[in-house]
Amino acid sequence: MVHVHTKFDRPSPEVVAALDRYSSATIHEAQGRKGALSHRIKPVDPAMAFCGPAFTVEAQAGDNIMVQVAISYARPGDVIIVAAGELEQAGSFGDVLATACQSKGLAAFVTDSGVRDSADLRRLGFPVFSGSVCIEGTVKETLGPVNRPIAVGGQIVRPGDILRGDADGIVVVDPLEAEEVARLSQKREDHEAEIRERHRRGDRSLIEVHGLAEKLKAKGLVVEE
Ligand SMILES: O=C([O-])CC(=O)C(=O)O
Numbered sequence: 001m002v003h004v005h006t007k008f009d010r011p012s013p014e015v016v017a018a019l020d021r022y023s024s025a026t027i028h029e030a031q032g033r034k035g036a037l038s039h040r041i042k043p044v045d046p047a048m049a050f051c052g053p054a055f056t057v058e059a060q061a062g063d064n065i066m067v068q069v070a071i072s073y074a075r076p077g078d079v080i081i082v083a084a085g086e087l088e089q090a091g092s093f094g095d096v097l098a099t100a101c102q103s104k105g106l107a108a109f110v111t112d113s114g115v116r117d118s119a120d121l122r123r124l125g126f127p128v129f130s131g132s133v134c135i136e137g138t139v140k141e142t143l144g145p146v147n148r149p150i151a152v153g154g155q156i157v158r159p160g161d162i163l164r165g166d167a168d169g170i171v172v173v174d175p176l177e178a179e180e181v182a183r184l185s186q187k188r189e190d191h192e193a194e195i196r197e198r199h200r201r202g203d204r205s206l207i208e209v210h211g212l213a214e215k216l217k218a219k220g221l222v223v224e225e
């Protein structure tokens, strides 16, 4: 028997909105440099970004029947994320399925496999992140579990984990840590804003602004001017 679980704890919209304000790279740093999915998984358009709870799918490589099942049961705001064996030579999702996702109010579609119809996907603007773009379609044959923990992009993703994606890629956040991660992300943003302002003023060398002088000296850096 193959199970489709539709009930799992989703983070509150407030927690999702709190993380949505920060970039994937900021969140990754703020939570101690963890949770980044493989750099291979990228948006089909760098302007695409999202934040929302993971709705997980384990699909057979080269088969998208469970993607179609998942779209049927996902709820508005969900991010469908598919582990499909990292098969690059497969277009498992395209503008027809993206239109279905969009009209259901889903937040994004993510796969470690491929997608197709990329020009149409860009026109639609629905956030689609994938390991590849490929012409070839997939079969619709083999069942697989929905909303069980999956291994995808080098991370374990559980249903209800918070996913934040943008031009740099995707980071996964444990919902129990999300409020603290948002707080630390803001702290990091404030710190970077201050450093950028000092660079704009141009009143100090980069080495001083970034506090690197001591470290460089200790490592024995000699600058001959
Ligand atoms: O045909 C498929 O299964 C995927 C696709 O191209 C679409 O969603 O437009």
Ligand SMILES: [Mg+2]
Binding pocket: 094, 095, 096, 116, 117
């Ligand atoms: Mg198509």
